[in-house]
Amino acid sequence: MPVKEQHDYALTVDNLEVEFDTYGGTVHAVRDVSFGLRRGKTLAIVGESGCGKSVTVQALMGLIPMPPGRITGGSARLRSAGSGPAGSGPAGSGATELIGLRERELNRIRGNRIGMIFQDPMTSLNPTMRIGDQIVETLRVHRGMSIREGFKEAERLLDRVRISEARERARQYPFEFSGGMLQRVMIAVALACSPEVLIADEPTTALDVTIQAQILDLMQALQREEGMSIILITHDLGVVARMADDVAVMYAGQIVESGSVEAIFHRGGHPYTLGLRRATPSNDPENRQQLEPIEGSPPDLFHPPVGCGYFARCPHAMQICEGSMPDPFDLHQPSAAAEGIRHSARCWLQHAQAPRTAGLNQNDAGREEP
Amino acid sequence: MTATLGDVLLETRHLKRYFRLDKHRQVHAVDDVCLSIQANEILGLVGESGSGKSTFGKTVLGLHDKTAGEVLYRGEVLPARYRSADFQRFARSMQMIFQDPYSSLNPRMTAGEIIAEGLRLHSDAKPRAVREEVARWLRQVGLSPDHASRYPHEFSGGQRQRIGIARAMIVEPEFVVCDEPISALDVSVQAQVINLLSELKREYGLTLLFIAHDLSMVRYVSDRMAVMYLGALAEIGPADDVFFRPMHPYTQMLVASNPEPDPITERQRSAEPIHGEITSPVNIGPGCRFAGRCPKVMDHCRHTTPELLPVRDLTSDATRQVACHLYG
Ligand SMILES: Nc1ncnc2c1ncn2[C@@H]1O[C@H](COP(=O)(O)OP(=O)(O)O)[C@@H](O)[C@H]1O
Ligand SMILES: Nc1ncnc2c1ncn2[C@@H]1O[C@H](COP(=O)(O)OP(=O)(O)O)[C@@H](O)[C@H]1O
Ligand code: SF4
Ligand SMILES: [Mg+2]
Ligand SMILES: [Mg+2]
Numbered sequence: 001m002p003v004k005e006q007h008d009y010a011l012t013v014d015n016l017e018v019e020f021d022t023y024g025g026t027v028h029a030v031r032d033v034s035f036g037l038r039r040g041k042t043l044a045i046v047g048e049s050g051c052g053k054s055v056t057v058q059a060l061m062g063l064i065p066m067p068p069g070r071i072t073g074g075s076a077r078l079r080s081a082g083s084g085p086a087g088s089g090p091a092g093s094g095a096t097e098l099i100g101l102r103e104r105e106l107n108r109i110r111g112n113r114i115g116m117i118f119q120d121p122m123t124s125l126n127p128t129m130r131i132g133d134q135i136v137e138t139l140r141v142h143r144g145m146s147i148r149e150g151f152k153e154a155e156r157l158l159d160r161v162r163i164s165e166a167r168e169r170a171r172q173y174p175f176e177f178s179g180g181m182l183q184r185v186m187i188a189v190a191l192a193c194s195p196e197v198l199i200a201d202e203p204t205t206a207l208d209v210t211i212q213a214q215i216l217d218l219m220q221a222l223q224r225e226e227g228m229s230i231i232l233i234t235h236d237l238g239v240v241a242r243m244a245d246d247v248a249v250m251y252a253g254q255i256v257e258s259g260s261v262e263a264i265f266h267r268g269g270h271p272y273t274l275g276l277r278r279a280t281p282s283n284d285p286e287n288r289q290q291l292e293p294i295e296g297s298p299p300d301l302f303h304p305p306v307g308c309g310y311f312a313r314c315p316h317a318m319q320i321c322e323g324s325m326p327d328p329f330d331l332h333q334p335s336a337a338a339e340g341i342r343h344s345a346r347c348w349l350q351h352a353q354a355p356r357t358a359g360l361n362q363n364d365a366g367r368e369e370p
Numbered sequence: 371m372t373a374t375l376g377d378v379l380l381e382t383r384h385l386k387r388y389f390r391l392d393k394h395r396q397v398h399a400v401d402d403v404c405l406s407i408q409a410n411e412i413l414g415l416v417g418e419s420g421s422g423k424s425t426f427g428k429t430v431l432g433l434h435d436k437t438a439g440e441v442l443y444r445g446e447v448l449p450a451r452y453r454s455a456d457f458q459r460f461a462r463s464m465q466m467i468f469q470d471p472y473s474s475l476n477p478r479m480t481a482g483e484i485i486a487e488g489l490r491l492h493s494d495a496k497p498r499a500v501r502e503e504v505a506r507w508l509r510q511v512g513l514s515p516d517h518a519s520r521y522p523h524e525f526s527g528g529q530r531q532r533i534g535i536a537r538a539m540i541v542e543p544e545f546v547v548c549d550e551p552i553s554a555l556d557v558s559v560q561a562q563v564i565n566l567l568s569e570l571k572r573e574y575g576l577t578l579l580f581i582a583h584d585l586s587m588v589r590y591v592s593d594r595m596a597v598m599y600l601g602a603l604a605e606i607g608p609a610d611d612v613f614f615r616p617m618h619p620y621t622q623m624l625v626a627s628n629p630e631p632d633p634i635t636e637r638q639r640s641a642e643p644i645h646g647e648i649t650s651p652v653n654i655g656p657g658c659r660f661a662g663r664c665p666k667v668m669d670h671c672r673h674t675t676p677e678l679l680p681v682r683d684l685t686s687d688a689t690r691q692v693a694c695h696l697y698g
Contacts, residue, residue, distance in 0.1 A: 048556040178647055208418040209583060213627035213644045235557060238586070238629030242636045261633040279561040280631050281590035285614050288590060291565060294558035297526055 007341065009079055010197050010229035011037040011060070016074035016099075018052075018059050021067060025302045029055040031253040033074070037197065037246075038341065039081065042223065042230040044240040044261075046276070047250035050298060053233045056250075057199050060098055061116060062106040075099055078113060078197065111142045115190030119202040121182035124189075125174050131158075131185055132170025135192065142193045157188040161218060180211035187218065194226060201233045216243055237280050241265060246341050249273050252299050252309030259331070259343030267361040269331045269345035272310045274359055308347070316357050320348050331363055379577050380430065380545060381406040384439035387422075387429045391652065398651040399425040401601035402439070404678065407545075412571065412578045414592030414609060416585055416624065418648045422601040423581045427547040430579070431464050432456060443545075461492050465538035467531075469550035474534060475522040481508070481533050482518030488541045507536040511566060528559035532566070539570060547579045552587065564591055585628040589613040597621045600651040600659040603678055607690020611683045617692045619664045658695065671695050 018030035030052045037043045045053050058064050060076045076098040096109070110116070118124065126134060135157060136150035145153060151170070158166035161184040174182060183203055190198055200219065204212035216239065223230060232243055240247055240261065247264040249257045249272065257270035268274050278292040296313040299305050308314070308321040329350035331343040349357050356362060387400040399422045407413050415423050428434045430441055432452035441448045443463070449456050465488075468474035475484055485504045489495050495503070505515035511532040522530055531551060538546055548567065552560040568591065570576055582588050588595055589609050596606040597620065605618040616622045626642055646663035658664070658671040678693040 048558060180647055208648070209585065209627045209629075210418060210623055210644050211647060213629075216629075217641070217643070236629065237557070237631035238636075241631050241633045242629045242639075244633075265631070265633050276557055277631070279558045281586045282632070283586055283589070283613070283628075283630050283635075285610065291561040291590065293561035293565060295562070297528070297559075 007036065008039045008081075009036045010039040010081075011076065011078050011231075013056075013060065013076045014074055016056065016059060016076065017072040018055050018064060019070045019072055021070070027301045028304045029253055029301060030059065031304060033250075033253075033255050035248050035255060035258060036341065037229050037231055039229050040223070040227045041245040042232055042243050043246045043248065044232045044234060044244035045248050045250055046234060046237065046240050048235060048298060050301070051250045052253040052301075053250055054201055057116075057201060057231060057233065061110055061114065061199065062098070062101060062103070071099055078109065080196070111138065111195075112193045113195055114197045114199060115193070115195035116199045117183065117186040117190055117201070117203050119205050121179070121186045122174065124186065125182065127174050130171055130173055131177070135170070135185070135189055138189050138192050153192070154188075157191055158185070160191065160222070161185070161188045162214075163188075178211075180207055180214065183207065183211075183215050184218065187215075187222070191222065191226070196229060197231065198223075198228050199231045199233075202235070203232075204239065205234070205236070212239070219243070237265075237276060249276070252304060253301055254309055254325070254346065256310065256347070257345040258328075258341070260341060263331070263343040263361075267331070267343070269329075269343065269350060269361045269363075270310075270347045271314050271316050271349070271357075271360065273345075275313075310347075316349060316360075318348060318354070326351070329363065331361060377409045378406045379409040379444065381442040382430065382439065383442070385426070385429060385436060385441060386438040387425050387434050388437045395652050398601045398654045400429055401651065401654065403598075403601075403603055405596060405603060405606060407577060407579060409544075409577055410571075410575050411593040412580050412591055414588035414595040415579060415581045415598060416583060416588050416595065417598035417604075418624075419583065420600075420648050420650060421598045422651070423598055424549050426598070427466065427549050427579060427581055431466055431547055432460060433466070458492060461488065461543075462541050463543055464545045465541065465543040465547070467534050467538050467546060467548045467551050469553055472522075472527070472530065472554070475530055477522050480519050480521055481513075481525070484522075484533060485518075485536045485540055488537060492541055503540055504536075507540050510539070510570075511536045512562070526559075527555050528562060531555060531559075531563050535563070535566065535570070539574075542574065543576070545577045545579075547581070549581045550583070551580075553582065553584070560587070567591070585613065585624060586630075597624065600648065600654065602659055603691070603693060604660065605690065605692045605694075606678075607683070608686065608688050611686050611688055611690060615683060615685060617681060617683075617690070617697060618660075618694045619666050619696070620660045623663070658693075666696060668695060 014034045016030055016033040020027040020029055033056055047053055059071055077095040078098055080094040132154050135154035136147060139145045139150040139153055154170055155166045158169060163169050163184055204215050234240060244261045247261050248255045251272050257273045264273060275294040279294055294313055299309055305311055307323050308325050311317050311321045326346055326348050328344035328346050348354055349360060350363055382403050382405055385400055385403045389397040389399055417423055429436055435451040482504050485507055486500050489500050489503060504518055508515050508517055513532055552563050571578060580591055592609040595609040595612040597604045599620050604620045605612060616625045623644055627644055630636055656675050657673050658676050661667050661671045676693045676695045678691045680689045681692045681697045682689055
């Protein structure tokens with residue numbers, strides 16, 4: 001499986017598989033997903049709704065409801081700082097395997113080492129409890145603080161997420177907070193235990209663009225101060241461009257392309273990545289290019305295609321694409337010193353014998369001139 | 371009676387729509403809005419949620435009574451409060467497409483019945499002619515006539531939005547209010563719906579009020595852009611001018627917040643902090659509504675309401691209107 005090169009990873013995921021049993025049959029929600037989260041960096045997972053973004057991170061957090069859900073394969077290792085380069089050997093020194101952990105251990109990791117925020121803060125807040133009390137509760141459970149210490153710390157945390165008049169606000173109930181303020185509270189709760197990894201699942205999707213900008217700025221500032229590694233799930237390419245160091249593009253339960261944010265935006269090697277870019281208006285004053293929609297809709301995950309998941313919508317589909325899904329092909333880095341992770345795409349157009357395709361970044365190594 | 375570009379199709383004069391909360395409090399959802407929409411243009415309307423965009427759209431269409439002010443359509447003053455005969459009369463020229471493709475379609479009606487409703491109510495077309503029109507419109511919006519017998523839950527979000535568009539378009543209106551028609555859709559499908567609306571606009575000479583909070587998309591589809599804050603217009607002008615050279619501090623804040631789908635531009639973005647949150651327009655007094663969040667606020671901003679006045683854009687040499695004392 002993918003060799004994770006010399007980078008220092010906070011979290012590595014290999015060959016993750018998740019299914020759900022439903023009336024209609026088995027949904028193959030996550031299929032053979034592998035990625036690495038570099039320490040202190042932000043990895044964005046992007047893709048359209050239903051492609052498996054949330055289920056992927058829920059699997060890491062032990063939040064898949066079982067039944068109907070099932071993790072049928074794969075591993076996810078949380079690595080403490082300085083545990084050495086990541087390999088694919090057994091969970092060795094300083095690495096904790098998350099898949100299959102018992103509830104008690106998971107509880108310790110959730111909150112202590114991994115924090116999480118969701119699109120709707122109210123899924124994790126109690127509407128009938130004062131904001132301050134809820135933060136104190138977390139601090140008592142995870143950091144063993146007394147009530148008095150807890151209140152002081154809660155105030156400090158609210159202050160850190162730039163909530164003014166923290167003391168007064170701590171005495172209020174969730175309904176007295178705006179959506180943006182609640183998301184700040186969630187970040188404060190997540191910060192309470194200085195987690196190594198913060199998972200943010202569409203944290204700004206429900207917010208206005210000005211409030212989104214405030215929350216994203218806050219996340220960036222806290223990352224700088226705390227050195228957190230962040231997984232950010234979003235469907236908004238603008239948010240990806242603003243926040244990400246690395247990007248994984250998901251489609252139909254699989255990661256179809258991954259690489260540095262520059263590689264994904266400027267040297268995209270998968271037709272779906274290009275399709276997303278061309279369906280999004282660019283803010284170029286000189287050029288109001290025609291938007292190109294992706295025709296059709298994603299495949300049914302009850303019977304996921306055996307071949308490439310994008311086959312039915314891909315403007316460049318070839319015969320081979322229908323029958324089999326390729327392993328990731330490596331794409332050239334522009335220079336050996338290029339920062340960032342390995343750039344790879346799961347598309348047959350990256351095969352040395354595939355035809356050249358306009359607009360797509362293809363590997364030249366071994367390619368024959370037409 | 372086709373209007374040509376440059377003719378004013380619709381105009382609002384000091385339009386107000388208040389909602390009474392209790393004896394002492396009123397929401398000034400739309401407060402003294404004056405604007406005109408030219409025939410065959412797309413006017414984009416942006417602003418944070420709660421700024422009054424939907425209320426404005428509905429009031430213009432007579433779906434809300436007007437608290438004060440007037441709406442003129444082709445120079446004719448529309449009633450302050452619609453009676454059912456008025457709906458009969460105006461629904462053929464003015465229609466609305468809603469944001470939520472999930473809740474805006476009656477789940478117990480088939481797609482065909484939903485699309486046909488307007489024709490049955492607002493014309494004396496025979497059942498057979500109605501059926502043919504429904505089939506034609508299903509094709510026009512990229513669905514198939516076979517879809518007529520299916521129920522809303524059998525469609526995807528993008529397909530439902532197409533049904534909403536066919537329902538509005540079947541009476542061949544001149545003017546359509548699109549209230550966040552793409553906000554609930556995936557990126558790839560948003561472009562499908564946007565292109566469909568642009569095609570229909572070209573083909574039928576439509577005039578659109580396009581409400582959305584996605585600034586890049588509004589700039590992409592609109593000829594002109596209006597920016598609303600707490601019930602009042604902050605700025606209105608040619609879409610590219612407003613987007614690339616915003617004048618009102620609120621427009622500047624919106625543009626600065628808007629993430630660009632390009633990591634290189636994003637890295638060069640200035641880290642101007644964004645202040646405060648939108649409040650609610652309850653019992654608003656004099657002064658600029660944006661004063662509490664404005665980084666350039668001056669003393670008299672807090673006491674005197676800025677008027678919407680023409681300002682010249684030196685780069686494009688076009689005039690726009692801005693309600694800000696910086697330009698007064
Ligand atoms: N609890 C569940 N039961 C059945 N199917 C589920 C459940 N949760 C998620 N799924 C399915 O898994 C797939 C991926 O969902 P999700 O990860 O939520 O997508 P997204 O990329 O939008 O976050 C979808 O087809 C969804 O319907
Ligand atoms: N029926 C109503 N009763 C009371 N207040 C309302 C009603 N409809 C809208 N409002 C208020 O009017 C303001 C503008 O709302 P709206 O037009 O929905 O804004 P937008 O569409 O820009 O989000 C908000 O403060 C909202 O709460
Ligand atoms: S009028 Fe004053 S407060 Fe209002 S936007 Fe302009 S400078 Fe700011
Ligand atoms: Mg999700
Ligand atoms: Mg609205």
